[in-house]
Amino acid sequence: MSESGSESVATDTREAIMEATFRALSEHGYTDLRMRDIGEEMELTRQVIHYHYDGKHDLISHFLEYIIDQYEGSVEVAADAPPREELNARIEQCLFGPEFAEFGHWDRMKVYHELFTHAQNDAQHRAIFNDHYERIRGSITEVVEDGIEQGVFRDVDAAQMGQLITDVIHAARGRRLSLGHEDAPEQARESIQKFILDSLLVESGQ
Structure with a gap:
């Protein structure tokens, strides 16, 4: 069962997932991106991503907020x-x-x-x-x-x-x-x- 939302994800885990998403997006692009690609870019198991995010669209929504926070803060x-x-x-x-x-x-x-x-x-x-x-x-x-x-x-x-x-x-x-x-x-x-x-x-x- 997913616990989607930045507030439910430990800071270190969230950063690992988000930075892995950067690497995967840079290599594969958004259209061809799979959750598996993100999992391959980090040391944590792919199940961690599925536990915290309800699929690709939900993850990318939180990823956008992550990018924005980096700049605004x-x-x-x-x-x-x-x-x-x-x-x-x-x-x-x-x-x-x-x-x-x-x-x-x-x-x-x-x-x-x-x-x-x-x-x-x-x-x-x-x-x-x-x-x-x-x-x-x-x-x-x-x-x-x-x-x-x-x-x-x-x-x-x-x-x-x-x-x-x-x-x-x-x-x-x-x-x-x-x-x-x-x-x-x-x-x-x-x-x-x-x-x-x-x-x-x-x-x-x-």
């Missing part, structure tokens, strides 16, 4: 950091990711992007991606709002600005992954800096 900004510094940190994180012991940022984004593509036909996974998108957009919007309140940023539509920055980030990641444009993230960072962040500063608008 690793943005390190001092509580008293200026809005511009915090905004830069969040953009940098989205474009270039945190450090990982195994499978770098773009290895992980490749898997994320493949699942993102399949989400158009999967309501549950689409909801997870939508929620993640909204949290990214919301966190950027909040920083812009703080900057406006502190008089650092010009009085702009913060929600619209958050939307624009988030969409530029997503487009750059997709261009690198789908089209092989390895300089896309760096170009996006430079464009955001030049055409968005610099124009946000109060002194630049005077």
